[in-house]
Amino acid sequence: MADIHQVNDLISIEREGDIALICIDNPPVNATGQPVREGLQQAIEKLNAEGNAKVAAIYAAGRTFVAGADIKEFGKPPKVPALPDVFNVIEDSTVPVICVMHGTALGGGLELGLSCHARIGIEGLRVGLPEINLGLLPGAGGTQRVPRLAGIPMALDMSLSGRMVDAKEALEKGLIDRLDQGDPRDVALKAAQDVLDGTLQTRRTCDLETPKDDTALDETAAMLRKKQAHMFSPHKIVEAVRASYLPRAEGLAIERQAFIDSMDTPQRAGMIHAFFGERAVSNIPEAKGDTRPLDRIGVIGGGTMGSGIATSCLLAGIPVTLVEVAQDGLDRGIATITKNIDGAVSRGKLAGDKRDAVLGMLTPTLAMEDLADVDLVIEAVFEQMDVKRDIFGKLDSICKPGAILASNTSYLDINEIAACTKRPADVLGLHFFSPAHVMRLLEIVQGAETAPDVLATGFALAKKLKKVGVLAQVCDGFIGNRILAHYSKVASYLVLDGASPQQVDDALEGFGFAMGPHKVGDLAGLDIGWMTRKRKADDRDPAERYAGDVADRICENGWFGRKTGKGYYLYDSGAPVPNPEVATIIDEVRADKGITPRTFADEDIIDRYMTAMISEAARVVEDGTAKRPVDVDMVFLFGYGFPRFRGGPLHYADSIGAAELVARIEAYAKEDPHYWQVPPILARMAKDGSTFADLN
Structure with missing residues (x-):
């Protein structure tokens, strides 16, 4: 009968002669919650104190290895021991510790493997560092140990993309030392025996030196300054990976501070909101x-x-x-x-x-x-x-x-x-x-x-x-297109009043949208909006300022965007180039309407566009078209290209504050009182200090 010692409810040690098998059993995905962290540390400390095991192998029960952090701990004060400390205990163990990974090893799961002295993957394994998707960075040694094993380009790629790496690539890059087949426990036992036999080599990752690659670091930093200047954690990732040149303690300290700095950002809050919101919409x-x-x-x-x-x-x-x-x-x-x-x-x-x-x-x-x-x-x-x-x-x-x-x-x-x-x-x-x-x-x-x-x-x-x-x-x-129909008018009003389609698009892309509204219109087909405007023409409120003059004239020329090669932009050369004939149309419409164009700052474009979006989104929640504010947010994150790091329009609204939004609407209403009206729900929030988050 096997000698099994239960360290706690989730961690056990099984003895097979000179081999100690440490099993993580925390279904469904063996997340690194506090009991797992504490149990792993106690197991390693116990084996080192006893001194009668010559090798230890960590594996996990169930369908996967450790698939990341325990989401139940998100947003709560951290509990000791911290993951970096646990992994240092493992890496410093005098008893060699190997790790057998199957299914997925994500975030802290991969970082656990990296802290061991050898890593075995089981066929089908996928590994990754997905923290970027939460506005964070690997905070338990990922930015320090991946460069030592697989080089700086691989560390930057994994940390900045959050992508899954399959077992074959992980083996080729050096993230794992071997690829086997079979049950995790059996593979762990065999691998441990191979260590004893000398056919599987072990070493501490921290003892390796990161291969120098300043070019990759500098080029990535320059690219991020150009394309993601508005983001926070990507720049911190480069900073932390660069610190892998330093001894472990110094590099981990820089990584930890970068992680803490990233935690304290609106971007992290927005992406955590998106993470939980994706699950909340079906929890009704x-x-x-x-x-x-x-x-x-x-x-x-x-x-x-x-x-x-x-x-x-x-x-x-x-x-x-x-x-x-x-x-x-x-x-x-x-x-x-x-x-x-x-x-x-x-x-x-x-x-x-x-x-x-x-x-x-x-x-x-x-x-x-x-x-x-x-x-x-x-x-x-x-x-x-x-x-x-x-x-x-x-x-x-x-x-x-x-x-x-x-x-x-x-x-x-x-x-x-x-x-x-x-x-x-x-x-x-x-x-x-x-x-x-x-x-x-x-x-x-x-x-x-x-x-x-x-x-x-x-x-x-x-x-x-x-x-x-x-x-x-x-x-x-419904939810999305109703809100879209309202705020898209602001983009048209801005163009009528003095901005160019390109300026509007550039400003909103700077805010975080992948594409500005005029590029989106060209991609979807301008004829779709044209058809909708014609369908609703008989019901148009005569008091409303019409927003479709420019778009209608573009469509009357048969220019429907990408599918015709011409819309707000020209597509003959591949990348969109502003259509000079649209500028002529805009000038003609302004002349017909007696509009004297004025200058808009990019910030004003963003404020007007987002305030309009939030206003109609608030009405959609108030009249019950959407069940909760989080439902609106998820519609826009997954259907309309809203920047994920901002959490959604109503999460973003809370960051502005209802009182400020009401003040904006009242100021804009001096120009167009029909369009700019304060939603009653927003007025109540401004008065009592409540938020959309309170309604979730």
């Missing part, structure tokens, strides 16, 4: 409970959106029946899906040997009757109510009882669509974002009569597709 009663089957899905429409939805379902292992009205449209849809799947293979998202099987789950057809046996139909055709009403009327008679009928509409009334059927309880909105196989947001729109299990199935689908499902109520544009 509507997302739980009974669900309906999702064994086969139908998609109507083989255009860009329909093909993307079909691709997403196929990649999730769900068979798809794709319906089009004409053979040429069906052929284009099949070609697009095939291209998408091939792209997934080339990016490593799908194994090459699975490509044909995934495409084999696609059934293309011209007969809507072939949807008779599907569990869920997603309609993704033109954004025209009469077309959608016709389709849902047909689906009502074709689809089996209990099948869910969903519309991918971006704006239209789900209740009106549901009314075309005799089963409104089976109808909901599933608003994907383009490209649907890439973008992670899925707005799940609840109709007035949508059944609870239908709604829960929408969230189950989002989970299957690895998307962030957010509950929305019916209104024109």
